[in-house]
Amino acid sequence: MNVVVRIDAAELHYTPLNRMVRAAVRDGEKEIVIDNVLGQRFIADGLVGEVVITVNGVPGGDLGMFMRGPMLVVHGNADHAPGNTMDGGTIVIHGSAGDAAAHSMRGGKVFVRDDVGYRGGIHMKEYEEKHPCLVVGGTARSYLGEYMAGGIVLLLRLGETGPFVERGIASGIHGGEVYVRGEVDPGCLAVGAKVLPFEEAHRERIRPLIEEFCRYFGNDPAPLIVADYTRIGPASARPFAGKYTWE
Amino acid sequence: MAIGSIPLRYQISIDRDRCMECGRCVENCPYGTFRREGDRIVIDSRNCTACHRCIAMCPRDAITLTEHPCDYRSHPIWTRDARESIYNQARTGKIILAGMGSTQSLPPIFDQILLDACQVTNPSIDPLREPMELRTYIGKKPSRLTLRRREDGDVDLETELSPNLKLDTPIMIGHMSYGAISLNAQLALAKGAQASGTFLGTGEGGMHPAIFPYQDNMIVQVASGRFGVDVDYLNRGAAIEIKIGQGAKPGIGGHLPGEKVCADVSCTRMIPLGSDAISPAPHHDIYSIEDLAQLVRSLKEATEWKKPVFVKIAAVHNVAAIAAGIARSSADAVVVDGFRGGTGAAPKIFRDNVGIPIEAAVSAVDQKLRAQGVRNEISVIASGGLRNAADVTKAIALGADAVYIGTAALVAMGCRVCGNCYRNLCPWGIATQRPDLVSRLNPDLEGEHVANLIHAWTMEVSELMGAAGINAIESLRGNRDRLRGYMLDEGMLKVLDVKPAGA
């Protein structure tokens, strides 16, 4: 039996909304649809479990923050920092996301069909089997992958042809990788970031992410898999070593 | 300049008549000051950090230490420190990092505030005979209560109360992370806090499973690096603290060097082994008071509004206005950390020059919150360089609900404030991850010492209160009438809202 729990979020504050979601998950529901979402923040904040939640509308900031396990599918744009400090699970956004998408994310995946704002993937980190991934179909603004300490940011730039020109890419990165389809204006690489060779092994690494992205959004994976990518990583795993002396 | 051209900082000498060549100093000094040559102990004083471990362990009291055995030409401006910092930077071209709190010789304002006592016109209270109320609640207090009388005559409280922390003493232990300090040190602090009916901060570093039995007494910290933060960690804590800033280094982030990230620290912080743990200066999801409110609420939402959320800021010039903003962010307490606060490592230039004293900061915050009618919305916790029960009492009379101690609790476990915490060689097993050094610290014994300290200070606070005719901490809070300034200028008295002695 496949019952879908439907929640009407019209005029509903985020706290009662989350309470309803949590209660449904506690009752063992596997599929929840939230309709008429209009700016409610913190949807699925701290939620743990195996559940698919469809969000119809435009969720507010910090969607899926601290979340571990659920899959969120958003039909609309998401505000800032979806996947903030997320631990596991998947967020699929059929639209764009605001600033600081996947901020400090430790595990799980965030897929954005269109664009993300400034500081996408900032301070993402990895740990043991946890390996966070942010995949963006469109483009991103400045400071993509800033302070990154682990995981993968993949920028597909669908429909874009020229080099990627956005300032401060991967500034302060000390772990993880940023993949950008096509060329990256060398002047846009921030201090501490470095272009690394893109080889077959790396193509294999991003292939499953491309395939998963295309499954969600109905794109053809083939041209994206064979495309050229610029791979950016840390110039050093110890960006601050050498800055200090002791008293 | 040749290596070694800077004079010795400390000189160690052994009284050869007393020394029995047992070699304990050789075993105990992790900095390599002593070595044995034949049946003689040879000393290399240049390695000494003045940690006093050898002195404490020598069975014959044979060791003495002299600071600055060699003078420079004295000069009021070009102090030893000014000169030696330049030698260091001329050699390295780098920013100087230092351990522990500020070494500036600015006078603590606490020492220029005097407490009151009863004489003749109102009797003092003997805490032995009379009940003294030191119980402290941290969190929002309702601005009004709505009560409803039931049919049977009983009264129901209709106002929904916010979660509060219940403390048996106004003294808490501040945040010192596992990583910055050893697990044994954190365990000892946790045992001490639990035995004293108070709370302890985890620091930014997650919670090691060995601490789980004490989780009801732990305040979990969320800092800009979000290390060790997941929903289980948030749910474990009795409260959650967002660390915005730290008194020892306002405005800058933190950085745990890869060498200190051992296997266990790596698990607790949830970062790869040996990698640097970098906490950016700001939280990159907080660029405004509105964003702070967003993070506060996200933490409450994640924990179903069951936990108080604290926000810790460094005491900086605009601290009162910032605290007033925090009071409107749904936060339950603001921690104000003065510029004397301790640290494992901070750039010296920050430690000694940025931020303001806790005395002025806490008073300004309390006054601002009262003036705006939001004092009940938020508790105020004062921290940064509190050395004894008088400092605690004065901080509360200046408007704090409770205090955090940090360095004092480490000193209770043996710390000699040597300031070499960043070297990972702390001979007292506190600021180190080296197993042989960590095992020097017995968590049960040191936990007892920490509990003793809190107990003693709490007794002293109640004695000071009793002498002033006050029998509840509530009546001491913000009670500046019980304070007088001594040799403070008019401007400072105004900031503190304290009268001068004799007035």
Ligand code: SF4
């Ligand atoms: S560093 Fe400590 S143990 Fe070593 S000689 Fe100096 S005071 Fe003694």
Ligand code: SF4
């Ligand atoms: S914690 Fe250890 S290293 Fe740090 S000041 Fe105290 S004794 Fe020295």
